[in-house]
Amino acid sequence: MELGHVVVLAGGLSYEREVSQRSGRRVTEALRALDVPVELRDADATLLDSLVNDPPDAVFPVLHGAAGEDGSIRDVLELLDVPYVGARPDACRVAWDKPTAKSVVRRAGLNTPESVALPKEVFHDLGASSVLEQIVNRLGLPLFVKPTRGGSALGASPVHEAAELSAAMVGCFAYGDAALVERYVEGTEVSVSVIEIGGEPRALPAVEIVAPGGRYDYTARYDAGDTEFITPARLSPQAAERATAAAVTAHRALGLRDLSRTDLIVDADDEVHFLEVNVAPGMTETSLLPRAVSVAGLDLGHLCQSLLLNHLP
Amino acid sequence: MEQHSRTDAYSDRYAARAAGMVPSEIRALFAMVARPEVVSLAGGAPYVSALPLDAVGDMIGQLVAGRGAEVLQYGSAQGDEGLREHICEVMALEGVRASADDVVVTVGAQQALDLITKIFVDPGDVVLAEAPSYVGALGTFAAYQADVVHVPLDEGGLIPSALRESLERLRRDGRRVKFLYTVPTFQNPAGVTLTTARRAQILEICAEYDVLVVEDNPYGLLGFDNEPMRALRADDPDRVIYLGSFSKTIASGLRVGWVLAPHAVRAKLVLAAESAILCPSNFSQLAVREYLATQPWREQIKDFRELYRERRDAMLEALDQLMPEGCTWTRPAGGFFVWLTLPEGLDSKAMAPRAIAERVAYVPGTGFYANGEGHRHMRLSYCFPEPHRIREGVRRLAGVVEQELRLRDTFGGVGQSGPTGVHTPGPHVV
Numbered sequence: 001m002e003l004g005h006v007v008v009l010a011g012g013l014s015y016e017r018e019v020s021q022r023s024g025r026r027v028t029e030a031l032r033a034l035d036v037p038v039e040l041r042d043a044d045a046t047l048l049d050s051l052v053n054d055p056p057d058a059v060f061p062v063l064h065g066a067a068g069e070d071g072s073i074r075d076v077l078e079l080l081d082v083p084y085v086g087a088r089p090d091a092c093r094v095a096w097d098k099p100t101a102k103s104v105v106r107r108a109g110l111n112t113p114e115s116v117a118l119p120k121e122v123f124h125d126l127g128a129s130s131v132l133e134q135i136v137n138r139l140g141l142p143l144f145v146k147p148t149r150g151g152s153a154l155g156a157s158p159v160h161e162a163a164e165l166s167a168a169m170v171g172c173f174a175y176g177d178a179a180l181v182e183r184y185v186e187g188t189e190v191s192v193s194v195i196e197i198g199g200e201p202r203a204l205p206a207v208e209i210v211a212p213g214g215r216y217d218y219t220a221r222y223d224a225g226d227t228e229f230i231t232p233a234r235l236s237p238q239a240a241e242r243a244t245a246a247a248v249t250a251h252r253a254l255g256l257r258d259l260s261r262t263d264l265i266v267d268a269d270d271e272v273h274f275l276e277v278n279v280a281p282g283m284t285e286t287s288l289l290p291r292a293v294s295v296a297g298l299d300l301g302h303l304c305q306s307l308l309l310n311h312l313p
Numbered sequence: 314m315e316q317h318s319r320t321d322a323y324s325d326r327y328a329a330r331a332a333g334m335v336p337s338e339i340r341a342l343f344a345m346v347a348r349p350e351v352v353s354l355a356g357g358a359p360y361v362s363a364l365p366l367d368a369v370g371d372m373i374g375q376l377v378a379g380r381g382a383e384v385l386q387y388g389s390a391q392g393d394e395g396l397r398e399h400i401c402e403v404m405a406l407e408g409v410r411a412s413a414d415d416v417v418v419t420v421g422a423q424q425a426l427d428l429i430t431k432i433f434v435d436p437g438d439v440v441l442a443e444a445p446s447y448v449g450a451l452g453t454f455a456a457y458q459a460d461v462v463h464v465p466l467d468e469g470g471l472i473p474s475a476l477r478e479s480l481e482r483l484r485r486d487g488r489r490v491k492f493l494y495t496v497p498t499f500q501n502p503a504g505v506t507l508t509t510a511r512r513a514q515i516l517e518i519c520a521e522y523d524v525l526v527v528e529d530n531p532y533g534l535l536g537f538d539n540e541p542m543r544a545l546r547a548d549d550p551d552r553v554i555y556l557g558s559f560s561k562t563i564a565s566g567l568r569v570g571w572v573l574a575p576h577a578v579r580a581k582l583v584l585a586a587e588s589a590i591l592c593p594s595n596f597s598q599l600a601v602r603e604y605l606a607t608q609p610w611r612e613q614i615k616d617f618r619e620l621y622r623e624r625r626d627a628m629l630e631a632l633d634q635l636m637p638e639g640c641t642w643t644r645p646a647g648g649f650f651v652w653l654t655l656p657e658g659l660d661s662k663a664m665a666p667r668a669i670a671e672r673v674a675y676v677p678g679t680g681f682y683a684n685g686e687g688h689r690h691m692r693l694s695y696c697f698p699e700p701h702r703i704r705e706g707v708r709r710l711a712g713v714v715e716q717e718l719r720l721r722d723t724f725g726g727v728g729q730s731g732p733t734g735v736h737t738p739g740p741h742v743v
Contacts, residue, residue: 013351015666018344044348124723154666166724173720174666227320286320295316 003036003308007056009073011042014065015175016152023062023283026290030301031060036308043073051080058308059084062283064151069280070096083311085304087279091255095277098148098180101254105274108253110246112274113265114139115182117148120173132165135181142184145169147176151278158184182275187267190233192247193281193289194260197306201251203244204292206264208233229288231295239270246272258307261289330436333455346674352706354628354693355674357501357649359561363620368608369564376603377596388595390587391579392418392571396602400571403605404557407533408547411573417582418593422531422558422570423449426494428585429527429554429572430457433491439483441493443471445652445681445690447501447529450494454683459491461683468643470507471495473514480522492525492554498542499532499648502681502692506542506646516549531558531570534614536647537622551575559601561649562614567597621649627700628693631707637714642693649696652678654689655714658721661691664713673709 008031010024011017028040039056041047043063051059059082067073071089078089087095095101099117106112116135123131135143145168146156155175157168172179190206210228235243247262254260254277261281265273281289283300293300346353376384391397397413404411419425426449434440436458442450444463454461462483465475476493483490495515497507507515519526528545536542546555558570574582586593604610628651632642639656653675655661662677678690693710695703 013345013348015345015669017348021344120720120723124719128724170660170720170724171663174663226324229316229318229320231316231318291316291318 003057003305003312005054005056006031006036006038006308007051007059008038008040009043009047009059009061009063009068010040011044012063012065012067012073013043014063014067015150015154016064016068019152019282019284020062020064020068022285023064023287026283026285026300027060027062027304030299031304031308034301034305036301036305043067048076048080051077051082055080055082057083058311060304060308061086062280064280064282066096066149069151069278070149085258085307085311087254087256087258087260091257092279095254095256095260095279096149098146098276101250101277102274104253105250105277108249110249110253110274111271113144113183113185115180117178117180119178120169123169128166128169132162132169136162136165139181139183143168144182144184145172146180146182147172148178148180150175152282185265185267185273187265187273188233188235189263189265190235190243191261191263191288191292192243193292194247194251194256194262195293195303195307196251196258197310201248203247204289204296204298205232206235206240206243207231207288207291207295208235209288227286229291231291233266235266236270239266239272242266242270242272246274250274250277258310259289330456330458333458334452343674345669351669351672351674352698352702352709353674354695354698354703354706354710355676356697357694358697359565359649360617360620360697361564361566363616364564364613365608369604372603372607373600376599380599384596384599386595388592388598390417390592391583392416392593393595393598393602396569396598396605397571399602399605400557400573403534403562404544404546404555404573407530407541408543409555409573410547411550415573415576415579417572417574417579417586418598419570419572419586420590420593421560421565421568422529422556422572423453424586424589424593425556425570425572425582426450426453426527426529427456428582428589429492429556429574430454430459431589432578432581432585433525434459439488439490441476441479441490441524442683443495443500443503445502445678445687445692446494446683447496448676448680450529451681451683454494460488462490463682463684463686464493466500466503466505468505470497470500470505470511471515473511473518476515477518480518480524484522490522490524492527493519494527494529495545496529496531497545498530499535499645499650501532501648502650502676502678503652504643504645504648504650505652509543512543512545512548516545516552519552520549526553527556528553529556531556531561532648534562535618535621535649537618537625538646546573554578562617563601563604563610567601568594569597569601618647621647621696624695624698624700624703625651627703628695628707631704635707635711637711637718639718640714649694651693651695653691653693655691656718656721657689658725659714659717660688662688664717667716668710668713671709671713673706673713675710 008028010020028038031038071092075089077084102112143159155172159165159168189209192206193204194201208230212226250262251260261278263275397416401411434457440459443466546553555573642653662679676692678687
């Protein structure tokens with residue numbers, strides 16, 4: 001079966017639009033190198049007409065942020081009966097909401113840092129300082145604050161002292177209306193991509209992230225700089241095995257499909273802690289999944305092609 | 314196979330001056346600004362659609378068909394002589410008397426700024442600039458590792474007594490001040506204009522301390538009420554280096570600007586320009602020259618003025634009606650920009666994502682300071698969106714500020730958002 005017409009969806013109206021555009025171009029170029037006829041397009045007001053009038057064989061969504069990862073674009077593709085790569089809408093919704101995803105993987109046996117998720121109204125109604133005090137009493141310090149939804153570390157920051165917590169909350173609420181405050185786990189930051197060809201999820205080698213100043217924030221992620229990636233991650237064989245197993249467990253437990261990327265911390269005792277999962281992992285030149293693909297001896301174009309072929313009759 | 318890699322594999326090879334070239338997450342947010350759903354009060358792009366595009370198209374077509382061998386060829390590093398003569402006519406509107414021989418045509422005034430900084434500034438030299446100052450200039454100064462010292466301005470422009478204090482302090486500290494960079498008329502970003510009285514004082518102080526003045530004047534002909542202000546250059550030709558641009562009076566896409574400098578400086582600028590670009594685009598220069606020679610450009614500038622006046626009015630009216638108490642803003646008499654100050658405890662950079670989520674964009678004030686200040690300010694531009702969109706943008710912005718006030722009341726004033734610095738501007742920010 002050959003792919004006749006593929007649409008790569010990128011851009012969209014989210015904070016991660018630029019990253020998504022870069023991911024989209026990368027996937028498009030990788031597929032074009034294999035002579036797959038690809039159209040790269042934005043998710044805008046002209047999308048539906050074009051999908052209806054000229055239905056593609058399949059869509060490869062690389063939309064990051066809301067709409068792309070919360071399942072809504074995929075809901076629309078389901079409405080139109082257009083096949084697409086990646087998780088189904090209901091699974092996306094669970095994975096997109098970090099507190100919900102944490103509960104699901106915890107039930108599946110994974111460790112995940114103790115946390116509390118609260119909307120900003122709670123702080124307004126109950127008094128921010130009292131609520132923050134209780135959070136610190138319960139979870140201790142250091143903490144990590146991030147929006148319950150969203151990616152690319154936007155609005156996310158570590159908190160080492162109680163006095164920093166208010167500013168971290170305000171920074172977080174700039175990107176969303178609810179915050180996840182997590183106990184900060186010291187350890188090696190790794191990311192494990194899972195790909196699924198022929199129905200069987202397979203973990204790629206873990207990528208270790210060493211960010212300048214220990215902070216893998218938005219700038220460290222996407223702007224050329226000193227963030228170092230080591231693949232496979234420098235883990236003991238036991239920890240490496242646990243990390244890849246955790247990513248596959250998360251992928252299965254959350255009911256994901258085709259590809260996902262799980263971010264983990266491996267602590268000094270080789271325990272693996274689940275942080276979050278991405279259903280539309282970044283595909284830019286500095287992204288983690290393409291690095292893992294390359295170290296695994298695979299070609300990104302062939303991988304994308306295989307994932308698309310998963311969905312042809 | 315183990316693989317070590319970095320986001321930038323070249324990071325240990327760059328020159329020290331590249332360390333100041335930092336993109337920001339704000340830049341990434343601006344990727345959304347191009348979408349029609351977002352009302353952008355961020356960009357400084359002139360409304361070129363108001364040009365007689367058919368006539369300009371015909372003119373350019375004839376230019377290439379008739380004189381293609383010249384138009385499409387290299388030119389001289391100093392720029393086309395005929396264009397330089399026209400430039401002198403344009404500057405005469407602001408009282409500047411100049412010889413075409415002292416004009417160097419550049420790729421927008423931005424390149425003029427780059428060349429001037431290149432020939433005058435060594436790393437660590439002091440450049441004085443208004444607080445706030447044009448983001449593109451700050452980017453250039455950072456690239457040449459200048460030490461920018463800001464001098465405050467108010468509704469009447471740069472404050473002479475503050476300039477004197479800064480110069481006195483720097484003299485005491487033994488610091489070498491290479492020049493004062495100023496946008497005296499319809500300033501970017503503050504929208505204010507240096508008063509006539511202060512113009513004389515500023516020139517006097519600069520003479521006293523023997524400091525050169527770089528006068529950047531892209532908006533001078535876009536005043537709404539009066540005749541053009543007299544340029545600083547008109548009153549001190551030996552001390553003032555004047556930067557001009559056709560970006561706002563004709564078209565920014567042509568990238569034609571110029572610098573008028575004392576004769577000796579002009580010679581250095583030509584050599585610097587030659588090593589940078591050989592020569593500015595002949596195509597663009599001759600298009601501008603032909604436009605000035607054959608099109609009613611003075612009337613077109615009047616049309617632009619009316620268009621921008623209507624938009625300025627729309628913005629001020631909407632701000633007056635909608636912005637929450639505690640916000641203040643400037644009332645520009647020309648140019649493109651309003652400078653808004655938020656209530657105590659609010660941070661324009663921190664609230665930018667929320668604004669984008671509400672489909673309105675502005676430029677956070679921090680971009681206009683080299684020293685990390687500006688958190689309480691933002692630049693709003695009215696040059697590009699149509700009046701009804703401006704009103705809608707201000708309505709959305711007012712809602713965002715209301716939400717931020719509520720957040721401030723919840724968490725208290727929590728200081729400033731993350732790291733700041735001079736960020737290389739994208740074209741959408743100029």
